[in-house]
Amino acid sequence: MKTRIPSERKGRCPGCSSQEIRCLPGIGKPFDFRAHSLVFSQKEYRIFRCCSCGLVFKDSILSEEFFELLYENVDFSNWSTYRLYPTEKPVLQYLNSLPRQSKVLDFGCSSGRLLEQANPRIEKWGFEVNKSAANEASTKGIQIVWDLVDLKSMQQTFNAVLLMDVFEHLANPTALLKDMSGLLKPGGMLVISTGNADCRACQTDIPNFWYFRSIQHLCMITKQYAETFANQTNLKISGWHESCHYDIAFSNRIAQHLRQIIYRVRYLHPQSTFGFVLDRLPILRKTGIWKIPPPYNASRDHAVVFFEKPMSCCLE
Numbered sequence: 001m002k003t004r005i006p007s008e009r010k011g012r013c014p015g016c017s018s019q020e021i022r023c024l025p026g027i028g029k030p031f032d033f034r035a036h037s038l039v040f041s042q043k044e045y046r047i048f049r050c051c052s053c054g055l056v057f058k059d060s061i062l063s064e065e066f067f068e069l070l071y072e073n074v075d076f077s078n079w080s081t082y083r084l085y086p087t088e089k090p091v092l093q094y095l096n097s098l099p100r101q102s103k104v105l106d107f108g109c110s111s112g113r114l115l116e117q118a119n120p121r122i123e124k125w126g127f128e129v130n131k132s133a134a135n136e137a138s139t140k141g142i143q144i145v146w147d148l149v150d151l152k153s154m155q156q157t158f159n160a161v162l163l164m165d166v167f168e169h170l171a172n173p174t175a176l177l178k179d180m181s182g183l184l185k186p187g188g189m190l191v192i193s194t195g196n197a198d199c200r201a202c203q204t205d206i207p208n209f210w211y212f213r214s215i216q217h218l219c220m221i222t223k224q225y226a227e228t229f230a231n232q233t234n235l236k237i238s239g240w241h242e243s244c245h246y247d248i249a250f251s252n253r254i255a256q257h258l259r260q261i262i263y264r265v266r267y268l269h270p271q272s273t274f275g276f277v278l279d280r281l282p283i284l285r286k287t288g289i290w291k292i293p294p295p296y297n298a299s300r301d302h303a304v305v306f307f308e309k310p311m312s313c314c315l316e
């Protein structure tokens, strides 16, 4: 099952349909992803930035039916950990400050691992496309909305809607975010945690940055995108936190930073003396065969954004 460039991405931004898009440097190299016995192939791809709304997106993606198949077959236990990710800490702190019986929806709740750890006095709701993950979440006191149409009809119901590591999976992110904003009560909060394309770590070769080396990751947020979206929907950005997604051990962090420095010097200055010296050193000479950046999830490449709905407002 291969990726392709769907018509709404051919020369257009999938967020706002603008044709003012800019191709970022580099070409994403093809790779395969396995889910049980199925193989999904990412074809060569490019990364674009929309000059109008600021969305950063991959052009070649799987079709909707292949994505459905992938999410049905992917092993959700890969993300099941009882430890909090650094990106989840400000969100949990916010949830624990909510008044009793506040209604919170975790859109893409997986097995319910985040809400499970939140304040038991809040009402916990979830939506999840992977049925076994949703079933597990329902055993943890989380009320599951099984149908997206039903969910969209729950206008002005929730005090908070969370999209944790979901935005990057969306083929048309702006349309869904607008739907999610409509579910908020006045004064409610939309919280998004996702990869931030403005981060320093992905400026050298963004198509091959670890985040886009996932076949499931289709876009990244930017500050410009968040501000454009807030203006369009009459929301206010009340928080923007940048952090690493993972807790990485100190020695691993240092090793990752060193590998990046070596890769960048070789990538940007292939004829440099530094490369010449490395080629003559045991072990380090192997770095010359790197064709893509080494994995770099120790970077501060995530943003957690809090969008607040005013107490009295009318969404477009």
Ligand SMILES: [Zn+2]
Binding pocket: 013, 014, 015, 016, 017, 018, 050, 051, 052, 053, 054, 055
């Ligand atoms: Zn756009």
